[in-house]
Amino acid sequence: MTDTLFSYTDAEEVTLFVDLVLPIPVPRLFTYRVKRDMAALIKIGARVIVPFGKSRVITAVVASLHNHPPQNYQARYVLELLDEYPLVTGYQLQLFAWMAEYYMCCIGEVMNVALPSGLKITSQSKVQYNPDFEHPDLLTPQEVTLMEDLKKHPSLSYEELGRLVGEVNVPTLIKSLVGKRAVIVFDEVKEKYVPKMVRKVRLHRNYEQPEQLLALLQRLDKLPKQQEVVMRYLRHVPMQRNPALNEQGLEKGILNQDDELSQSSLGTLVKNGVFETFELIQPRFSDTFSPQKEIVLTAAQRTASDSIMAEFAQKNIVLFHGITGSGKTEVYIDLIQKVLAGGSQVMYLLPEIALTTQIVVRLQKVFGDKMGIYHSKFSDNERVEVWKGVVSGQFQFVIGVRSAVFLPFDNLGLIIVDEEHETSYKQHDPAPRYHARDVAMMLAHWQQAKVLLGSATPSIETYYQAKQGRYGLVELFQRYGDANLPFISLINTKQEKKQKTMKNEFSSALYNALADNLERGEQSILFQNRRGYSPYLQCEDCEWTSQCLNCAVSLTYHQRAAELRCHYCGHKEDVPKVCPTCGSTKVRTVGYGTEKLEDQLQILFPAARIQRMDLDTTRAKNAYQQIISEFEHGNVDILVGTQMITKGLDFDNVSLVGIFDADRIIRWPEFRATERAFQMMTQVSGRAGRRADRQGRVLIQTSDPSQVVLQKIIDNDYLGLYDEEIVERRDFNYPPFSRLIKLTVRHTDQRVSKKAADVLCASLAAQLGDERVLGPEQPLVERIRNQFLYDILIKLEREKINFKAVKAFIQSCITDILTDKGLRAVSVIIDVDCL
């Protein structure tokens, strides 16, 4: 500014602007004005509420503060400042920006998956009564009446709230209520938190004083049943000594003790006004933890832990390669304790399925309420609590799934990525399509934290880095408690079919083994990685098969639900009684899903108790836990399941694992198929024989036992697998020797989709060269939800490539397509480091 003469007055008049991250898929920040009274309080990383577009109000995060008024438009005002202390750290903003750049998406898309929806108040969000609300005394009179309304309604929308309170500023009101933890905010789309209610009873006020109580008991002398109920109540609520205890009452269930007589007596007492019933919302955080348990490491575990520490002195990333059942968890606990004692934070990542199991319980016993759990099965409100707990310092240690990398850590000392090879660490559907393992490494790099990658079957990429010396490597090949590795054998189904010894698709070997196990009272697990009853229906008289209308896949037959389902778009239809084409009644099921296996096993072994575990049986809230505990308590003889059973289940009594169809796992049309097959089958095998006193057995059904990977699985020969795979990867320039970016072009008109893909491919290849650009090619499922898909795969060697520049070029090619008149309607999905 040239106008220095008046700068002393200007200094006070300068308008403050903020650049905000909005949860909107637009590749830029948005500038808003800040009113003077807010200017002193607003900070980078704080959330604000702003008006956006014609009729929306949304939550944004402050990315920067400045005083440059925008040139081409008038900035609008920030409506409300939500956080006096930022809920988003500088590291997180750095992470958001990095992810948007690296994974080629918008920073708003990153923010959208990063923040739990409870932290994003918008004009679309709803509020409900917080079951854990503790301080009604803080409310203003207006808020008190509003809370009464909220108690009556399950939830209120933004508009409804506005109508109820009249002229008051709704965002301000919500801010106030959220701040007092009186309400919780949730996303209408997602399922809201359903508070658990307890039914309680208490004595009527008239009987609270000792003399009144005594009179009551005397009056009930002639009614012994009712007298007994009152006595029982007094035993649990000793109000003779302290009448105030009556206020809290007693749970109805405890008083009733499930006998009908006391129930009817209680009913009479309630009717006569002696007792009154009321309901209370059960607080969720009422668990108590057992005291800290001492963890004693075995010699091998001790050595491993020490070696990891030693490696960390040299390297920032260490691969901990330990076979299944070697007791990696104890080693982790040891390391976590060390890092926490040093005052740093720890993040422990696990794939979704593994997190639901015993590991959490085990860690909770050690770390108690200092440990936060970040899991998708938890309600959004609980995620918000974990987030705030990390900011406040309550949680120095969090165990969580993929999305835990977004938590506001600022002082990480250690990140553990367990089951490092798991593909579920890569987010597939909404952008950002990030890999939590890689993001974790970035976070660690910024915060000078160490990363421990754990796996029994490391990904080829990771093992390569370890071999190259870029990562430290610690291996633990001794099974915990000297349990033996299972004995794995192959069953040639082709041969058995020739000899006619198969029972349906069960080989005699598998059948006999299952029968033996049943007889001995030992448990078995049968693995089949396909849910439903059968992958499709087929007419025997014509060519008809069940096909999805919207996708190029067959409809899977689900017998239990009595419907045909598309596993891609979710479309459901009734099962036809006759062939829809020719009217024939000979419609048969083809192929085997877990449901059919369950059925056939029941026919083969009528006395066996069989349980199925797949997506369909575990959808309900606690179904997963229930199945596991049933199995654990020996109430199940044979557990049939998909991938879900491969992880984290440690059961003593399982002595047999059957892999129903190995061929299907091996012959996946993908360059990682062999690696996957090895990982998957090794993991399932690990479920067998986790006890020292006998060796578990694994039977693998295959039509071709000579397949190389099978022998490697039998020999538990990870190194052999690695040596072969790495050669192929090098020869064909696949990861770790290259990076892959997959572009998927989508449109409802196949010709448009194809044209766009061709044009895109040509412009990419013109610059990058034919050998780096593959396709366009129709994916395995060429049409999903009536959109025709074409894939383009870009291979970029690690050396001598300016990754950033290439990505910018790719982006420009896509922009060209999307501005082309005839092709602009297509959408292009970008997947960096696709799996």
Add this chain to the structure above:
DNA sequence: AGCACGCCGACT
């Protein structure tokens, strides 16, 4: 992503 604006078909 939402949301409005805008320009063409089957309905009271």
Add this chain to the structure above:
DNA sequence: GTCGGCGTGCTC
């Protein structure tokens, strides 16, 4: 004559 279909374009 309108209601509403979803194509296109914009949001500080």
